[in-house]
Amino acid sequence: MDQKLKVGILGGTGMVGQRFVSLLENHPWFEVVTVAASPRSAGKTYEEAVGSRWKMTTPMPEAVKGLIVKNVNDVEEVAAGVDFVFSAVDMTKDEIKAIEEAYAKTETPVVSNNSAHRWTKDVPMVVPELNPEHLEVIAAQKERLGTERGFIVVKPNCSIQSYTPALHALKEFGPKVVVATTYQAISGAGKNFQDWPEMVDNIIPYIGGEEEKSEQEPLRIWGKVVDGEIVKASTPVITTQCIRVPVSDGHTAAVFVSFDKKPSKEEILKAWAEFNGLPQELELPSAPKQFIKYFEEDNRPQAKLDRDYEKGMGITLGRLREDIVYDYKFVGLSHNTVRGAAGGAVLIAELLKAQGYIQVK
Numbered sequence: 001m002d003q004k005l006k007v008g009i010l011g012g013t014g015m016v017g018q019r020f021v022s023l024l025e026n027h028p029w030f031e032v033v034t035v036a037a038s039p040r041s042a043g044k045t046y047e048e049a050v051g052s053r054w055k056m057t058t059p060m061p062e063a064v065k066g067l068i069v070k071n072v073n074d075v076e077e078v079a080a081g082v083d084f085v086f087s088a089v090d091m092t093k094d095e096i097k098a099i100e101e102a103y104a105k106t107e108t109p110v111v112s113n114n115s116a117h118r119w120t121k122d123v124p125m126v127v128p129e130l131n132p133e134h135l136e137v138i139a140a141q142k143e144r145l146g147t148e149r150g151f152i153v154v155k156p157n158c159s160i161q162s163y164t165p166a167l168h169a170l171k172e173f174g175p176k177v178v179v180a181t182t183y184q185a186i187s188g189a190g191k192n193f194q195d196w197p198e199m200v201d202n203i204i205p206y207i208g209g210e211e212e213k214s215e216q217e218p219l220r221i222w223g224k225v226v227d228g229e230i231v232k233a234s235t236p237v238i239t240t241q242c243i244r245v246p247v248s249d250g251h252t253a254a255v256f257v258s259f260d261k262k263p264s265k266e267e268i269l270k271a272w273a274e275f276n277g278l279p280q281e282l283e284l285p286s287a288p289k290q291f292i293k294y295f296e297e298d299n300r301p302q303a304k305l306d307r308d309y310e311k312g313m314g315i316t317l318g319r320l321r322e323d324i325v326y327d328y329k330f331v332g333l334s335h336n337t338v339r340g341a342a343g344g345a346v347l348i349a350e351l352l353k354a355q356g357y358i359q360v361k
């Protein structure tokens with residue numbers, strides 16, 4: 001077996017960082033050797049730095065407990081010991097842009113969960129099943145950064161995963177208008193019910209910046225590569241409302257859609273059942289075997305029952321029916337901190353390794 005790639009996690013003590021640590025336990029290709037975080041945590045063991053803030057349902061992996069957390073701002077030092085990094089840093093957008101570029105310039109590829117670079121024209125924003133061809137722009141990005149192996153790739157916002165794959169699978173019918181209301185779990189805000197008691201028995205009809213991301217990011221995913229840049233698609237028109245609901249994990253979306261060529265219900269179900277992408281073809285370690293699953297039962301998908309479908313990497317759908325205003329309506333669900341965050345980033349890194357973009361330094 002090939003030597004495992006040495007991985008650093010930037011922002012490893014926060015909730016998404018913890019999810020990276022858990023998902024990478026016993027990963028066949030990657031080994032976490034470095035965790036970096038704010039100066040406040042630096043110098044402590046990972047176990048001390050996280051302390052009672054460990055939010056995963058599985059125990060903290062033994063292999064990381066004793067790692068001495070490094071200062072994420074000591075870029076050269078952190079980069080020296082790793083082949084690539086995952087980024088879940090919690091800083092301002094400008095600071096994130098700068099620090100991710102600084103890591104890339106040390107010839108360390110960065111796979112980021114952050115939104116800062118999602119609209120940087122030569123930074124691919126990828127869902128590996130949907131737009132792996134966008135990785136092409138890495139060549140132009142390296143030229144801009146003056147690097148040989150360092151670059152940045154980002155994953156999109158968690159909310160879009162509950163409806164974008166379903167619409168992508170129906171592209172041949174030309175989705176033209178999409179209305180989606182998302183019901184987003186509290187882990188999306190990095191919280192659980194203990195640290196956010198206001199969310200018990202409550203709904204909050206506002207998530208800052210979320211509607212813009214939910215409307216615009218699918219268009220970038222469906223964009224084209226033109227001269228080393230991603231040019232976003234102009235259709236479909238997407239309008240959303242994003243609502244915080246009292247669910248621990250799992251973002252649900254209620255979706256209405258009209259098409260240029262209205263498909264039959266059977267055609268839609270067939271397209272969903274048959275849809276797969278490059279991760280399935282390449283049998284990447286974190287790829288769900290069946291990416292999209294449709295439930296015939298009227299009361300599915302449910303966050304509690306279905307968010308862990310395919311270890312949280314699959315998308316579940318249900319309630320497809322014709323609508324009196326739009327062509328169809330349906331409900332989608334995805335695990336926001338697995339497929340929608342750390343798991344989606346791990347799958348990107350697996351694709352990058354399989355395609356030779358990241359290798360042992």
Ligand SMILES: N[C@@H](CC=O)C(=O)O
Nearest residue numbers: 158184187188189336
């Ligand atoms: N911005 C999202 C993060 C995804 O889980 C949210 O607030 O839910």
